[in-house]
Each structure stands twice: as C-alpha cells, then as structure tokens.
Amino acid sequence: MKITFDTQTLEINPSGDNYVASMDGQTVSVQVLRADATRGRMDLLIDGKKVTAYVSSDMAKRWVTIDGQTMMLTKTSGAKKGVRHDHAGGLIAPMPGQVRSVSVSAGDVVKKGQTLMTMEAMKMEIRIQALKDGKVKTVHAAQGQTVEREQILIEMEE
C-alpha cells in the first residue's frame, strides 16, 4: 500500500514475517522487533540496522522521534504540495494565545512596521506589525479573543 506524508510517498507491503518499503527507487526490508503502544515505541530492523522510533498520532499528524530527532509529518491523501494559505496580504497569528490590544480598524492607512495588534501567550507579549505600507481591509480578531496559531488576524487591501 501507498502512504503519503506531506509530499513524500512511501510504498510499504508485508513480505513474509517482515515488510518491504520503498521510496524514490530505494527499497529496504523492515522487521518489527517489538512494539510498545503505551510509550509509542517500536524497535525496527531496517536493512539489518536497529532503529528505535517513538511515534504519536494526532489526526493526520505523526510525531516521530528517531535518535533524539523529532519530526512532524502530516498524512495526506495524495502527493500534492502541502497547502499553506498565502498570507502575503494579511497578518496571521505566529503563536496561539490571546489578543491583548487592537490598535487599527478597517479602512485605516498604516505604515510598514506599525504595530496593529498585540498578542500574549505564556505571559509573553508579541507585536503584530504591518509588513508594508497599506490599508487595513478587515480586522478578524477582537481584544480578549483567543486565537490559534496561523489564524488570520488582519487582512490588508491589495
């Protein structure tokens, strides 16, 4: 079967007691030595080399740690490029948190670097600043509102 994570597609199939995995013309044999679901731990033998992996799942996301390196993979339906909303014309929340203050409203003309909004998370404050000179189209978040990372806060007119 084929499984795609982000933009990479892996083919993995059982072969006797083991598995055969291939990607980009590279084929390896994989054996599961042992697995511990509580700790999310697997000992694998990949082409004869022991690899210990910790994996956690959260919907389509997979957190994988091998040899101390942690990576986040997202399972996708096909090999299409990851869709990331373009925020060139707007401003998105760089972290999850709460909006502390909003200093502009729709129609305001702003200068590059001007602080439009301040956010706070974990007692740290950050400023949402205009990326370029322009006019505010819509303000999507109000003071006191809790926002998620990458949520659009302010849209600018093109």
Added chain:
Amino acid sequence: MTSSQPFTKILIANRGEIAIRIIRACRELGIKTVAVYSTADKDSLHVQLADEAILLGDAAPKESYLNVDKLIAAATQTQADAIHPGYGFLSENASFAAAVESAGLTFIGPSADSIRAMGDKAESKIAMKKAGVPTVPGFEGLETEEEYRKAAKKIGYPVLIKASAGGGGKGMRVVNEEGELAEAIEGARREALNSFGDERLLIEKYLADAHHIEFQIFGDKHGNLVHLFERECSVQRRHQKIIEETPSPLLTPELREQMGQAAVAAAKAVNYFNAGTIEFIFDPVLSTFYFLEMNTRLQVEHPITELVTGIDLVQWQIRIAAGEKFPFTQSDFHQRGHAIECRVYAEDPSNGFLPSTGKLLQFIEPRGPGVRVDSGFVTGSDVTHFYDPLLAKLIVHAEDRSAAIQRMQIALKEFIVHGVVTNIDFMQAVLAHADFAQGKVSTRWVERSMESGNLAPVQQQSAELQNLIAAALADVVFTGSKSQSAVSNETDPFNPWKQTNNYRN
C-alpha cells in the same frame, strides 16, 4: 512544633514543576501540603500530588496564582501554618510576604523588608554602593516617556527597560534606538503587571557581550549567611535562561572568592535570610563584574547548586523559615563535579522561539546515573497559553564539565516529547557547538548566532526513509488498522500485526 518537623502544613502558592519540587521537600520533612490551582490546572500533577487542593479561580493569573486574598483565604481555610511562594508569580512581592505574615502565617522566604529593599532598584543601588558592590549605570523611578527618553540618551543606546519587580526575562525589552522606546515601555509595563502584579520599570545600560554569572546565597534568621558558589547562565534567548551550569568555566578561584564575598556583602546589606541569588554581569575581557540585581527567592536553576554542593535548598528554606539555625559555615562548602541544567520549553526555535501549545501525546523523561528531571507534566497533560512554557528541567551531574555535557547530550536524546514543539533539538545544537565547549557563550550569543547562521534555526528537513517507515508502521502496529487486507490473512503467530492485539489489551 518540633525541630524535626518545622511546620505542620504548608500551602504552595505556585504551580507546575516548582510546586511539585516543594511538595516533595515537604513530604521528606513530614509536612502536609496544600496545592492551589486555577480552572486550567484542575488535573495538573501538583494538584494530584498534594494532600489537599484548593481551586482559586479562572486561568488568568490575576484570578488565581496572583490573587493574594484568595491565597491567604485558602491557607486559613486549610489551617496551613506557612506559605511557600516558589518562583515567579508572587514570590518577590513584598506586600504578599507582609500579608502572609499579618495573617499569622510564615512566609517561606526573606522578610518583606529585604524583598522591598532589593525589589526597589533605587534603594538597592544605594545599599549596594554602601556595601562596596559595583552596579550597572542606569536610572529608576521614571514615569513619563520624556523622562525615559532623556535617561536613555544620557546612558547611551542600547538600553534595557525592565520590570523593577521582574525576573526570568518577563517585562524586559532591549531598546536599540529612540524610535523603539515608547512601545518597549508600554509592553514591558503590561507584561510586568501580568507577571508580577507590579508595573514599575527601570532603565539601565545594556551590556551586550557580557556573561550572566550569579551566586546563590543562603542565610538563617540568626545572622549566618554563606554563598553556595556561582551559576553560569549565559545561554539565553529573549533574556531568559535556557542552559545553566556550575562551576562557570570562566571563573578562577580568585574571582570566585571575590564575587562570592561581594554576594555575601550584598545580601548582608539588606539583612537577608533564606535563599537568594545575586546576579552579576561579567565582562570576560576585563574580568570585571557588576551587581545586576538580587532575586529574593528560590531560582528555577537551583538544582545545579544542590548537585554540586550536596544540600537540599528547598528543605533548608523551610527549616530556616521555621527559625532553625543553618548549621554550616562557608568553609563547609565545596564544589563537587559539574552540573548542567537544560530547560525544556514548549516553544519553536524555528518560529522565533514562540510558544507552542497542545496536548502532550507522549512525554517520556530520561533516566540514568546523574540524571534528574524536575517536571510538572505527564503524557496527556495540556500545555496551555496561560502560563510559562517550561515543560521540564533536565539536570545532570558528572565528574567534570565534558562528562556533564556528554551526559546531557545523551539524556536529551532520550527525552521524548510529542504534541508540542520543544527546544530539545535546539539545545542539542548549542551543546554541540564549539563556542559552548570553550565557554565563549555570552548572553547575546543565541540571538547573534541565529542571525549570522552560526547556529541555524532547527528547520524540519525532508523526512528520511526511516521516519516515514516508522510513521506508516505505527498506524498498523499501534492502532491495529484493518485497512491492510494482506495482513489480516496472516496466520503466523509471530507476525507483528498480531502482536499488536496483545499490546492493546
């Protein structure tokens, strides 16, 4: 009250790992504990571990951990006889210490007067000069933007704006030019109010290339006061420490002696008792040091001092608060081996070290000889945006510095955190860096190294084959997915798909 049990019950006015650290000390001393919590922390580890737990209010610190009236009411209600403030929150709030004492309870820390004297920069500077301790040039007690503007000009940019009541980098801003001043003041004020319940600020010269070296001091209520050597805390981002170690690779025995004496003099000048820390700014070129400030509380990084000196600071805090004499003198203390602490934060180094929140899908702490983990989280805990992003303190102790670095590198590799992005990979990069090995890391090193590419932000590279294999197999091995028709026909008893069923029982 007997000497073996200084108090009957202690309320811990804090949360997270430090609350747990204090609960453990109390248990060892045979003292009952009362935890306090906000609605966001109702299932937290500190609430589970304490003998009793009292809900303070909503998640916002002002409604809970910073609410003096609610804390004192909780202590009275549970008949606690003392309050330990931990670090952060109200730990350096003199009015809180005074309120605790007026309520007939013991504040586990210094006197309200000492906190006030060191919390107020004007008073502390006068006291320090009198005590013969060198200080950083600056001004305090300013109000208007115009006053700050004039002061900054006089000192010369870059300047540092920071909360008078501050610590841990909260409410602190570096200002490189006049244009940034107004916003820096406003932001620092708000952070200060939120973090410490006190919005006073001060301004001083920003010494860019210096090291941060602090001295732990400890004294009783009978006039005995010693220092417990230094902690080198120069690995910082956003003025907040990430990695601390002791001994400092920079200090000679002569300098250590000199700074230790200055630290003791500084503390004695304000009649200090209990645990405290004298922070110095250290210029490695000239080998000069300035008193920066005193933290009148237990520090986050106290464990490294405990490991090299062999004393339990939290237990002694409690015993000293009950009036016991500190039985040791300066000559009883020696530095044994080398200790390092890494602060594991829920933050993303490749996203400007901004906080990362979420549920901990997996949280496995490393173990081994010389490895200590002080943490307040377990698998399944929620990391919320309301509080500090500190997940755990990983502390190691070894024979010498290089052995300690090695031990830390291995322990970090074995620390598994899934669900929030952490700075673990980033700390590995710092520990492996030649500048760190040579003790060349100043307080601005992280920022400068990130900018210059000397220490590249840890970006997620494209996944290697083994990562994809592990991710793909986990779906079947751990969840027993039925989508694999080829597999469901298997009859081999040793087939790993089959084994899955056992693990799921």
